[in-house]
Amino acid sequence: MVVGYSVYLGKQGDQRRRRRFFVNRSDAETFLRERNQTPLPIGELWDRRTEILFNLDRLRNVKSSLTDVITHYLTTKVSLSDKTISEVVTEFLEEKRQIGRSNLYDTTMRYAFGHFMAFVGQDRRLGDITRQEITEYVYVRNKHVRSVTKKNYLTQLSVLFNFGVRRDYVTTNPVEKIDRPVIPFAKPHVLTPTEFEKLLRKCQTNGWNDRIVIFVLVGFCGIRVEEASKLNWSNLHLDREIVEVPDTVAKKASFRNNPIPPNAIRWLNSIEDKRRTGPIIGRNFRTLLRSSFRFLEIDYRKNCVRHSFCSYALASKIWTLSEVVQMMGHGGNPTMVFSHYRNVVSEEDGKKWFQIVPEDS
DSSP, X not given: OOXXXXXXXXXXXXXXXXXXXXXXHHHHHHHHHHHHHSSSOHHHHHHTHHHHHHXXXXXXXXXXXXXXXXXXXXXXXXXXXXXXXXXXXXXXXXXXXXXXXXXXXXXXXXXXXXXXXXXXXXXXXXXXXXXXXXXXIIIIITTTSOHHHHHHHHHXXXXXXXXXXXXXXXXXXXXXXXXXXXXXXXXXXXXXHHHHHHHHHHHHHHTOHHHXXXXXXXXXXXXXXXXXTTXXXXXXETTTTXXXXXXXXSGGGOOXXXXXXXXXXXHHHTTGGGOOSSBSSOTTHHHHHHHHHXXXXXXXXXXXXXXXXXXXXXXXXSSOHHHHHHHHTOOSOTHHHHHHHTTSSOHHHHHHHTTOOOTTO
């Protein structure tokens, strides 16, 4: 005589068989069906209860939870791919080239990733690189660099790991858990109108036409030094009073036409008869520009000419804030430009700056 139905549920910790009894066959079948269809069957919890209780007891001693442990493991150990960091960097740069990022972007990111790979090893799996290693690279290996440079390193690496997440090469971006350095506000270093006039006139006297053009484009038109140094003479359209910054030159591949103010037109016209074709200045432009400052014993600091443009342009009120931001090729919120460069110089000096003209004008 049948008195019920038995469902086998495996063995207990003491190796004794475990069963569950049902009076009706339909109840037993329903139990088995639900148990097998559940992503984490209740029965599995019972089957592994010894393991689960043992590890929960271990975690209590360190005041941590099972969720914390799983999250840490997935963050630091689990990778969905065996891709090395060098392979991911190659794919990343190729994708950015395909979507039209500038050569300047490629050079900048290639340089940044190259130094990081030299530190961690280019054959390391991307998923094996930890937050601790990145922190050590930024804050210990590069402790001598400025805070803004450290922040740039973290931003660049975060972009790479986000790319890895999108491609399913890693599960998480370890850079997200790293604190960014505090960047104290520092008043931008600017040249006085007298210093800049002295610099331009010395270039004019010595026939340094290539340097005149670069200083004029940066100091009166707001173009980055790195952008101006890659322009050709054909990018200057004096008849239309604009300088063209192609997407192959502009940072973030953002094409723009910058207006050339009247005093800058006069400087460029003063060397019109001597103008050439091809690049405005050679690849040694940094050496040439810095030597001009040293020759005149003018205090030179990185990007001081461009910082001067922004400060004097805002003070002069020749252009609106949005126009100045556009000329500088900045994206995002213009509040940063306004907060950094407002009230740095007087309105009177702002007007003097854009009244600097060649001696023969």
